[in-house]
Amino acid sequence: MATxxxxxxxxxxxxxxxxxEPSLTLTIVAEGAKLKAQGHDLVDFGAGExxxxxxxxxxxxxxxxxxxxxxKYTNVAGIPPLRExxxxxxxxxxxxxxxxxxxxxxxxxxxxxxxxxxxVVDHGDEVxxxxxxxxxxxxIVQYAAxxxxxxxxxxxxxxxxxxxxxxxxxxxxxxxxIINTPNNPSGAVLAEDEFRQIAQIAFDRGIYLxxxxxxxxxxxxxAPFSAGGFTQFKDRTIVIGSFSKTYSMTGWRMGYSxxxxxxxxxxxxxxxxxxxxxxxxxxKAALAAVTGPQDCVGEFKAEYMKLREIAVxxxxxxxxxxxxxPDGAFYVYPNVTRYFGxxxxxSAADISKRLLHEAHVVTVPGEGFGTEEHIRLSYAVKExxxxxxxxxxxxxFAQLA
Ligand code: PLP
Numbered sequence: 001m002a003t004x005x006x007x008x009x010x011x012x013x014x015x016x017x018x019x020x021e022p023s024l025t026l027t028i029v030a031e032g033a034k035l036k037a038q039g040h041d042l043v044d045f046g047a048g049e050x051x052x053x054x055x056x057x058x059x060x061x062x063x064x065x066x067x068x069x070x071x072k073y074t075n076v077a078g079i080p081p082l083r084e085x086x087x088x089x090x091x092x093x094x095x096x097x098x099x100x101x102x103x104x105x106x107x108x109x110x111x112x113x114x115x116x117x118x119x120v121v122d123h124g125d126e127v128x129x130x131x132x133x134x135x136x137x138x139x140i141v142q143y144a145a146x147x148x149x150x151x152x153x154x155x156x157x158x159x160x161x162x163x164x165x166x167x168x169x170x171x172x173x174x175x176x177x178i179i180n181t182p183n184n185p186s187g188a189v190l191a192e193d194e195f196r197q198i199a200q201i202a203f204d205r206g207i208y209l210x211x212x213x214x215x216x217x218x219x220x221x222x223a224p225f226s227a228g229g230f231t232q233f234k235d236r237t238i239v240i241g242s243f244s245k246t247y248s249m250t251g252w253r254m255g256y257s258x259x260x261x262x263x264x265x266x267x268x269x270x271x272x273x274x275x276x277x278x279x280x281x282x283x284k285a286a287l288a289a290v291t292g293p294q295d296c297v298g299e300f301k302a303e304y305m306k307l308r309e310i311a312v313x314x315x316x317x318x319x320x321x322x323x324x325x326p327d328g329a330f331y332v333y334p335n336v337t338r339y340f341g342x343x344x345x346x347s348a349a350d351i352s353k354r355l356l357h358e359a360h361v362v363t364v365p366g367e368g369f370g371t372e373e374h375i376r377l378s379y380a381v382k383e384x385x386x387x388x389x390x391x392x393x394x395x396x397f398a399q400l401a
Contacts, residue, residue: 187326
């Protein structure tokens with residue numbers, strides 16, 4: 001194994017690890033937690049984490065599982081009833097036709113994505129990544145020794161990716177593309193027809209379409225749909241799903257992939273050498289989530305739509321800040337370049353840092369998502385916190401002007 005020696009320590013670190021960086025969002029969450037521990041009253045727009053409690057029936061299912069000693073290893077790909085329930089829910093909601101064997105339950109959507117990319121991307125392969133992108137796409141591709149090929153989405157068109165943009169980015173080395181709709185951080189949403197055209201391009205060129213549908217149920221512009229519903233392209237489609245946002249289960253670490261059998265088998269092989277499986281009682285909680293009442297999802301969505309209005313209005317009231325209205329997920333991605341050059345500010349990272357330390361508002365700078373002009377705010381917070389944080393931002397930007 002190739003190793004390099006860090007100039008500052010004697011630790012030998014593999015080249016693979018040198019290709020990646022720590023997750024910026026998780027680093028910022030940790031910095032915010034440190035300030036909170038010191039007693040500062042922070043308003044936290046940093047973490048992409050629903051503020052709702054996990055619904056009662058889901059928690060009860062985990063407690064019952066523990067009390068019934070459902071605490072042992074399970075099948076690598078997940079307990080059969082859960083895999084069957086996931087594919088059934090997906091088929092009901094989106095018209096997909098996966099078998100339970102094509103579903104791999106994983107410890108969070110992030111692991112599902114990590115595994116899928118390790119399975120299909122080889123050294124030197126190109127992977128199309130629309131910008132702005134979720135922080136981990138780039139690093140996961142690089143860990144697999146792939147090369148991210150960035151496609152800049154235009155802010156003036158609400159960060160929308162088009163089939164033409166995808167077409168232009170394809171080369172003979174393109175192995176996969178990662179599409180995240182609704183998008184973190186921009187909130188952009190693809191229309192079903194455009195997405196189908198992109199899936200068609202991927203299929204025709206023999207490219208994997210890796211579809212991160214972590215926010216699939218939080219689509220405010222269209223009825224939710226999934227690339228998994230384009231069954232004619234199934235051989236080249238990999239769906240990444242997550243329970244984190246849909247059911248407010250971030251800390252439970254529960255996600256899944258849906259992939260053609262040949263790919264799913266390899267994902268399961270990789271998982272068998274990594275985590276073995278997700279935690280047994282969490283799988284029971286997930287089973288309750290997908291088979292139980294779905295009202296919570298609609299309630300979360302209605303609340304996010306209300307919070308979105310407040311967030312966009314509040315940010316647009318700050319002179320010089322422009323903010324596209326997101327069509328999905330629970331983030332706003334305002335452009336803050338008008339403040340560059342004021343009071344020593346050079347970048348979005350400077351703004352986020354100073355907002356944290358001077359206004360006690362946590363945001364994430366756009367640099368982590370591939371753009372230098374923006375900061376990201378998660379509005380999955382209580383309304384009073386959203387209003388309080390926006391007021392702090394307004395006051396802070398006002399003293400710079
Ligand atoms: N994909 C996107 C776009 C996300 O925003 C996140 C979490 O923020 C994930 C995947 C990972 O979700 P999970 O908590 O299921 O690992």
